[in-house]
Amino acid sequence: MRDRLTDRAASPGRAGPSREPVQRPRPQRDGHGRYPTIDIPVTRLTDLGGTAGQVALTFDDGPEPRWTTEVLDVLDQTGTPATFFVLGSKIRGYEQTLTRMVRQGCAVEVHGWEHIRMTEQTDRERLRDMHRTADLIREVTGHAPTCLRPPEGRVSAAILDEIRLVGLTPVFWSLHANDWTRPGTAAIEQAIVHGLTGGSVVLLHDGGGDRSQTVAALPTIINAIRYCGFDAVTLPPAPASG
Numbered sequence: 001m002r003d004r005l006t007d008r009a010a011s012p013g014r015a016g017p018s019r020e021p022v023q024r025p026r027p028q029r030d031g032h033g034r035y036p037t038i039d040i041p042v043t044r045l046t047d048l049g050g051t052a053g054q055v056a057l058t059f060d061d062g063p064e065p066r067w068t069t070e071v072l073d074v075l076d077q078t079g080t081p082a083t084f085f086v087l088g089s090k091i092r093g094y095e096q097t098l099t100r101m102v103r104q105g106c107a108v109e110v111h112g113w114e115h116i117r118m119t120e121q122t123d124r125e126r127l128r129d130m131h132r133t134a135d136l137i138r139e140v141t142g143h144a145p146t147c148l149r150p151p152e153g154r155v156s157a158a159i160l161d162e163i164r165l166v167g168l169t170p171v172f173w174s175l176h177a178n179d180w181t182r183p184g185t186a187a188i189e190q191a192i193v194h195g196l197t198g199g200s201v202v203l204l205h206d207g208g209g210d211r212s213q214t215v216a217a218l219p220t221i222i223n224a225i226r227y228c229g230f231d232a233v234t235l236p237p238a239p240a241s242g
C-alpha cells in the first residue's frame, strides 16, 4: 500500500517520466500559524483506481449507537458494502459496531479523532490524531485503515502531503445530499438518485445527530444504484481487472 501511495505521490497528474518534477511552492502559513484552506477537492472512484461502473457509499461521523446500527441493518438486508469514516474518540464502547462493519464487508477508515478541522490544528495535533485513530481502528478491527476523509473536507496542500506521509490516501466525495442538515428523507433521496453517476463517491452521515432521514433514504438510494447497474464498492476500490 505504501508503495502504491509513493508511486502516486511521485507521479502527479499526467507528467511523464521524462518531465522535470513539478516544484510546488510550499504554502505560507497565516499569522496564526495555519496553512490556507484550499477548495474542497472532489474524489471520484476513478481517482482511486476504481471504474465508472462502480459507486461508493460512505458514512461519516460515527460510530453512533443507534444510527450506525440502523445503517448497518439496511446494508446487511440489501447485501451492500459501504465505507465508514469513523471518529477515533467514539470507538470505545462500540468496538462491536466496528467489527460488525468488517464482518459485513464494509471498510472502516479514518475521519479524525474528534470532529476538528485539520486546518485548525497544529502539525503535532494532526499527526497525533491521525496515528491514534488509525491505531485504534487497527487494534479493534484487525485491519489497518488506508484512507482518511478530513472533517468538512477542509485541508491545505501541505496537509494533503502530511496525510499521504502517514500512509493514508486523502478521500473526499463527489456527491452529497446535505443530509447533515436534515432536509427531509425525500430531499436526500432525490439529491443522490438524481446526482448518481458511475464512479460517484456518495457522502452520507451515520453520526453527528439524528440520522433517521438518512437511514430512511438509504433503501431508495441502494435501489437506484442497482437500477443503474452500478456495483457498490468500498474504498479504496479493488483495481479494475482486465
Ligand SMILES: [Zn+2]
Binding pocket: 060, 061, 111, 115, 151, 152
Ligand atoms: Zn464529518
